[in-house]
Amino acid sequence: MNEPLLFDNSDDFLRALRQLKEEGKTWRELRLHMPFNVPEVEEILEVPAGGMRFFAVAGALAGFLGGFALTIYTVLDWPIIVGGKPIVSVPPFLLIAYILTILFGSLAVFGGFLLLARMPSVREIRECRDFGNHFAILPGEEEGPWKQ
Amino acid sequence: MNKTDPIEARERFESDVLSVMGRPGFRYFAALGFCAFLVTLGFGLWGWQIFRGVGVAGISHPVGWGVYITNFVFWVGIAHSGTLISAVLFLFRAKFRTSFNRAAEAMTVFALMVAGLFPLIHLGRVWIFYYLLPYPNQRLLWPNFRSPLIWDVFAVTTYMIVSLVFFYVGMIPDLAVARRRLKGFASRIFAILSLGWNGSLGQWRHYNKLYIFLAAFATPLVASVHSIVSWDFAVSIVPGWHTTIFAPYFVAGAILSGTAMVITLVWPMQRILKLENYITTDHFEAIAKILLLTSLIVSYSYIVETGFAFYGEHPFEAEQFRYRSFGDYAVLYWVMIFCNSLLPLTLFVRRLRRSLPYLFVLSLLVNVGMWIERFVIIVNSLARDYDPYAWGTYTPSPVEIGITLMSFGLFFLLYLIFLKVLPILSITELKEHHG
Numbered sequence: 075m076n077e078p079l080l081f082d083n084s085d086d087f088l089r090a091l092r093q094l095k096e097e098g099k100t101w102r103e104l105r106l107h108m109p110f111n112v113p114e115v116e117e118i119l120e121v122p123a124g125g126m127r128f129f130a131v132a133g134a135l136a137g138f139l140g141g142f143a144l145t146i147y148t149v150l151d152w153p154i155i156v157g158g159k160p161i162v163s164v165p166p167f168l169l170i171a172y173i174l175t176i177l178f179g180s181l182a183v184f185g186g187f188l189l190l191a192r193m194p195s196v197r198e199i200r201e202c203r204d205f206g207n208h209f210a211i212l213p214g215e216e217e218g219p220w221k222q
Numbered sequence: 223m224n225k226t227d228p229i230e231a232r233e234r235f236e237s238d239v240l241s242v243m244g245r246p247g248f249r250y251f252a253a254l255g256f257c258a259f260l261v262t263l264g265f266g267l268w269g270w271q272i273f274r275g276v277g278v279a280g281i282s283h284p285v286g287w288g289v290y291i292t293n294f295v296f297w298v299g300i301a302h303s304g305t306l307i308s309a310v311l312f313l314f315r316a317k318f319r320t321s322f323n324r325a326a327e328a329m330t331v332f333a334l335m336v337a338g339l340f341p342l343i344h345l346g347r348v349w350i351f352y353y354l355l356p357y358p359n360q361r362l363l364w365p366n367f368r369s370p371l372i373w374d375v376f377a378v379t380t381y382m383i384v385s386l387v388f389f390y391v392g393m394i395p396d397l398a399v400a401r402r403r404l405k406g407f408a409s410r411i412f413a414i415l416s417l418g419w420n421g422s423l424g425q426w427r428h429y430n431k432l433y434i435f436l437a438a439f440a441t442p443l444v445a446s447v448h449s450i451v452s453w454d455f456a457v458s459i460v461p462g463w464h465t466t467i468f469a470p471y472f473v474a475g476a477i478l479s480g481t482a483m484v485i486t487l488v489w490p491m492q493r494i495l496k497l498e499n500y501i502t503t504d505h506f507e508a509i510a511k512i513l514l515l516t517s518l519i520v521s522y523s524y525i526v527e528t529g530f531a532f533y534g535e536h537p538f539e540a541e542q543f544r545y546r547s548f549g550d551y552a553v554l555y556w557v558m559i560f561c562n563s564l565l566p567l568t569l570f571v572r573r574l575r576r577s578l579p580y581l582f583v584l585s586l587l588v589n590v591g592m593w594i595e596r597f598v599i600i601v602n603s604l605a606r607d608y609d610p611y612a613w614g615t616y617t618p619s620p621v622e623i624g625i626t627l628m629s630f631g632l633f634f635l636l637y638l639i640f641l642k643v644l645p646i647l648s649i650t651e652l653k654e655h656h657g
Contacts, residue, residue, distance in 0.1 A: 083228045084657060106423040109232060110395070110654040111430055115423060126431035130439075144356060148364035159368050166368045169450065170376055177380040180439045184387050187432040188417075191425045198418025204402050205421070207232040207653070 079211040084112050087209035091118050094211070105212040107205045126186055133182020134175045141171030228657070235652045239396075239645050240403050242495050246642055249494075257635035264628015267621045268343055276346035278621045285604040285616035290344040292596045293629050296479065297337035298378060298451055299472070299592065300633075301385070302444055303480025304330025306512075308388060309440035312433070318508045320651045321501040325491065326484050327389040328644075332636040333483075334382045336629045341374075343625060370453045377450040381443050388436045394419050394429070395650040448476040455599070461542035462603035465530055471523035478516035478562065479592035481509055485585035487637060489578050491646070500647055503576050510575045513588070517566035524563060538608055545606045546598060550615050554594050555602075561591025 081087040087108075094104065101119035108115070115121070145167040153161045188194070246254075271278050281288040304326040311319040342348045354375045358364050365372050398419035401412035419425060449469035456468035485506065492501040531543040546555050565587055569575045601616050618626070640646070 101423065104423075107421045108423070108426060109421060110650045111426050113430075116427055119423075121423070121427055124428055124431060126428055126435060130435045134439075145367040148356070148358075148367065151358075152363055154363075156366055156368055163368050166373070169373050170367055172446070173373075173376045173380045173450075176439050176443060177383060180384045180387055180436055183432055183435040183439075184391065187391075187428050191428045193417040193419070193425070194414075195418035198420055199413045199416075202398070202401070202413065202418065202420050204398075206402065207229050207236075 078205070080205065081209040081211075084114075084209060087211070088112065088114055088118065090211060091115060095119060103213070105210075105214045107208075107210040107212075109205075109207045109209070112209075125190060126183060129182045129186025130179055133186075134179035136182070137174035137176065137178030138171045140178065141174035142167055144174075145170050231656055232653045235649050235656070236399055236403055238497075238500070239647045239649050239652075240400060242497075242646055243400075243404075243642055243644075250638065250642070254635065254638050257631040257638065260627050260631025261635055264625045264631065267624040267628070271343070271346075271621055271625075272348060278619060280617055280619035280622055281344075282616075284607070284612045284614045285601055287344075287600050287604060288616055289597065289618045289622045289626055290340050292593065292600055293626055294337050294340035294344070295451055295472075295596045295600075296593050297333045297340070297629065297633070298381075299448060299476035299479045299596075300483045301330040301333040301337065301381070301480065302448060302473070302476035303484055303512075304328075304333070305381075305385060305388075305440050305444045306477055306480070307484065308392065309437040310444060312437045313441060316508075317655060318505045320648055320655060321505040322484055322488060322509065323651075324392070324644075324646055324648050325488050326480075327385065327392060328637065328640045328646075329480070329483060329487060330385045331382070331389050332633050332640070333480075334378065334385060335636065336633050338378060338382065339629070339632075370450070370457045373450045374454060377447045381447045384436070384440050384443060388440055391429075391432060391436060392648065393644065395421065396645040396648060399649050400645060444477075445473055448472045455603075460603045460607055461536070461538040462531075462546070462599065465527055467523055467527055467530070471520070471527065474516050474519035474523060475562075475592060475595060478513060478520055478566075479589055481513040481516060482585040482588035482592070484509060485513070485581050486589065489582045489585075491641070492578075495641075495646075497647070500652065503578065506578055506581055507572075507575050510569050510581055513585075514566055514569040514575075517562060517569075517588070521563035524559070542603060542606060546602045549602070549606065551598060551602055551605075555598050558591050558594045558598055561587045562595060565591075 079090060081090065091106075095118055101121045104119075106115065146162055149161050149163075155161065159166075279288065279290070281290070307319050307326040308323045308330075312323070341354075342351055345351055353359065354365065354372065356365060367373075394416055397412050397416035398421070401409050401416050404412060449472065452468040452472035455463035456465060458464060488501060489506070492498060528543050531539045534540070546552070565584060568584070574580050605615055606613050
């Protein structure tokens with residue numbers, strides 16, 4: 075298979091993928107292009123989950139701990155009792171930690187996506203090989219260097 | 223739709239959505255010009271307020287929070303249904319969201335941009351806004367993290383950033399389509415904005431996870447941001463504000479007003495841009511059901527908070543609710559009840575729920591009602607709290623009215639620009655649903 079295989083619809087595309095899988099091809103040995111997401115592709119080719127969840131957990135944890143660290147450090151740095159509240163007031167500080175959990179988690183998954191999907195790609199920005207609205211199967215490594 | 227020719231169908235989706243980005247006509251420029259006029263007027267008035275001092279606004283003792291804070295709460299509320307439609311309905315796999323999600327996400331971002339101006343306008347001395355940031359002042363004193371106003375800064379800023387990321391991420395595959403379909407300079411701009419998206423499996427597999435994670439992170443924000451805004455009030459001891467129901471009450475109100483704003487924006491868009499094939503009456507009916515549900519929750523909250531006041535044996539609380547209903551601002555209170563509680567009940571009638579002109583008019587009135595609700599909550603409680611010697615009334619000054627008009631002008635200006643520079647429907651999701 076040296077030429078790209080182009081398909082108009084997802085059913086034919088999935089059929090071809092099943093056949094390639096039966097012939098022993100793995101997802102790493104193929105380059106696939108899709109005009110929209112087809113969830114069955116990952117099931118057929120048994121594509122591993124990837125590392126996005128680690129970015130999500132790491133970002134969320136960093137936000138949660140960072141939120142508490144920021145609030146507790148700053149009140150201990152110059153302790154002033156305001157409104158009769160304890161110096162380290164856990165309930166309001168929990169709000170800051172909660173908000174930063176979401177903020178850091180979201181930014182971490184976005185950063186993780188850019189890293190794992192290798193974006194932005196200057197090469198692709200300058201010259202994108204596009205298969206339009208077709209599904210395409212090409213030989214070559216999925217996430218490897220560009221191969222013509 | 224013709225199932226037998228998928229390529230043609232996909233190309234039609236692309237050309238239909240991208241054709242909206244074509245050369246605008248006279249009506250578009252007229253609308254843009256009117257909004258730009260309101261924005262110029264409003265910023266001019268803000269400049270005047272900075273030059274003369276915050277005294278040119280009507281806010282004074284005892285009503286220190288007037289229409290500026292009303293506008294802030296209103297616009298943050300408008301933002302909410304964008305996240306509801308884009309994130310929550312995505313997690314529930316509600317397919318009708320495809321017709322609304324891009325418009326709703328844009329609405330969220332623009333509403334938050336407008337909302338973010340009002341604390342700055344309200345500050346008066348806007349050049350020291352950085353006192354709110356987590357940054358020690360010259361005496362190395364940090365902001366007070368026990369203050370709801372600081373929670374607000376964190377909550378609204380986070381909401382803005384997460385909404386912006388979600389809006390942008392959802393658009394990446396469509397930006398690549400725009401890059402392919404458009405020519406010249408526009409194509410180059412979209413090439414950069416799409417970050418080199420080529421639709422490979424390596425991109426899709428991480429993209430899907432990213433979208434799910436972002437939806438999961440954004441979903442709690444729907445509940446938490448307006449809860450935190452409500453605590454600006456509820457954490458105080460002012461009668462009418464100090465109540466535990468405020469957080470869910472504000473969240474339901476936010477979704478009600480945001481849903482109404484989606485209808486206000488999308489119906490003219492559907493008609494003018496000829497998108498009837500993509501945004502159907504069924505879609506509007508689904509949104510109208512959300513509007514009806516949230517209206518019922520808001521009405522229930524009105525009843526419960528009045529019940530609290532009269533069963534609580536707190537004379538000031540009871541007086542506050544009597545004052546709301548029959549005092550200086552009673553007309554506004556009853557307009558609020560009519561617009562937010564009574565009028566949406568008509569949506570139990572299927573024929574009205576499916577009548578788009580009716581829905582449009584209703585959405586405008588609900589937004590009027592929700593703006594008034596915030597005014598009623600804020601101004602009544604400050605005008606009539608514990609000490610009769612501190613009672614007083616408040617009337618917005620022309621400067622405040624002008625700046626309020628500016629906020630609407632700015633919101634619609636940003637939305638009009640969005641219509642012409644970005645794909646207004648999710649092309650990729652349309653293709654996915656068509657198969």
